[in-house]
Amino acid sequence: MLDADGVELDVHCTRDGAIVVHHDPAIPGVGPISQLSLAEARQVRIRNGEQLPVLAEILELVGNREVWVEVKGLPPVYDQELLEVLAKGPAPERYAVHSFDHRIVHRLGEAQPHLKRGILLSAYLQDPVGAMRSVGATALWQEWQQVDEELVMQVHDSGGIVIAWTVNDLGDLDRMVRLGVDGLCGNYPDRIRVAIAPGLNQVSRA
Numbered sequence: 001m002l003d004a005d006g007v008e009l010d011v012h013c014t015r016d017g018a019i020v021v022h023h024d025p026a027i028p029g030v031g032p033i034s035q036l037s038l039a040e041a042r043q044v045r046i047r048n049g050e051q052l053p054v055l056a057e058i059l060e061l062v063g064n065r066e067v068w069v070e071v072k073g074l075p076p077v078y079d080q081e082l083l084e085v086l087a088k089g090p091a092p093e094r095y096a097v098h099s100f101d102h103r104i105v106h107r108l109g110e111a112q113p114h115l116k117r118g119i120l121l122s123a124y125l126q127d128p129v130g131a132m133r134s135v136g137a138t139a140l141w142q143e144w145q146q147v148d149e150e151l152v153m154q155v156h157d158s159g160g161i162v163i164a165w166t167v168n169d170l171g172d173l174d175r176m177v178r179l180g181v182d183g184l185c186g187n188y189p190d191r192i193r194v195a196i197a198p199g200l201n202q203v204s205r206a
Contacts, residue, residue, distance in 0.1 A: 004189040006066030006094075008165075008205050011055055014038050017078040019055040019085050025072060027052070034073060055082075059089035067091075068141075068163075068185075070120065071099040076107060083112050098141050106135040118163070124151070129158045141165055141185070144176060152180045166205060170195060 010023045018038035026032045027044055036044075044052040059067060067089075074082060086095045098118035099105050105117050118132075118139030124146045125131055132140055132155070140155050144164040155162050163183035164176045173195035176184055184192045187205050 004065070004192075006068065007062055008068045008070060008185055009055070009058060010070045010072055011074075011082070012072050013074050013078050013081070014041050017081045019078075019082050021053045021055055021058050022046075055085050056088065059085070059091075059095075064091045064094065066094045067096070068118070069095065069097045071097055071101070071104050071108075073101070074104050079104075079107055079111055083108065083115070086115075096139065098137070098139065102131065102135045102137075105137055109136040120165075121146070129154055129160070132158070132160055139163060144172060147176060147179060147181060149179055156180070167192070 009021050011019050011021055012025060012033040013019055014036050015034060016037050018041065020033060020041055022033060025034065030036070030044055033041060041052050046052055055069070069086070071082070086092055089095060096116035096118060097105065097108055098120050100120045102119050105119055108115055109117050116139070117135065117137040118141050119135060119137045120141045121128065122143040128140055128151065132138070138160050140160060141163045142151065142165070144167045147162065147164050152162050161182035163185055164181045165185035167173050167176055167184050167186045168188055168191065170191055173184060173186070173192055177195055184196065185205060186192050
């Protein structure tokens with residue numbers, strides 16, 4: 001993980017409720033993950049030749065680091081499956097969830113109020129703090145091009161944090177640091193380490 005403080009994972013749910021780690025909703029040549037059983041999903045080989053991983057395996061691999069789980073899709077009937085996987089990991093107090101689907105964030109928070117939550121945005125909302133509060137989120141994951149000083153101040157004044165994603169160039173990383181974001185998510189943790197100030201979190205995308 002190149003000395004990253006944590007990792008951001010994308011997860012999907014199989015048709016029988018297993019939580020698997022994969023960026024896209026469908027696997028090329030196989031089909032949508034939501035239509036596969038766990039047994040079928042485990043037959044899939046990812047690009048490095050390994051099995052398609054389940055979330056529990058990745059949590060064990062990451063160990064005591066911070067983990068932000070981006071929930072790409074999750075039928076309500078399987079909310080508890082995800083929560084149980086997080087509860088059984090090696091560092092459940094360091095796990096959080098976020099999603100573009102804010103309804104999922106709200107549901108998971110209703111089921112487990114102490115769960116750390118965030119919302120993902122790729123647009124600049126008129127009231128981002130209101131969107132966070134409506135689902136009990138304390139973190140705003142904002143696409144880095146949409147981050148400015150006013151946004152950071154609004155979120156900080158509400159007691160929340162801003163994590164800029166996905167930032168890969170040193171110049172852009174430096175700009176985000178100067179704007180006062182609380183975390184940086186990118187594909188190159190070594191570059192983030194060069195740019196960050198003390199106390200700023202860096203999150204590696206998996």
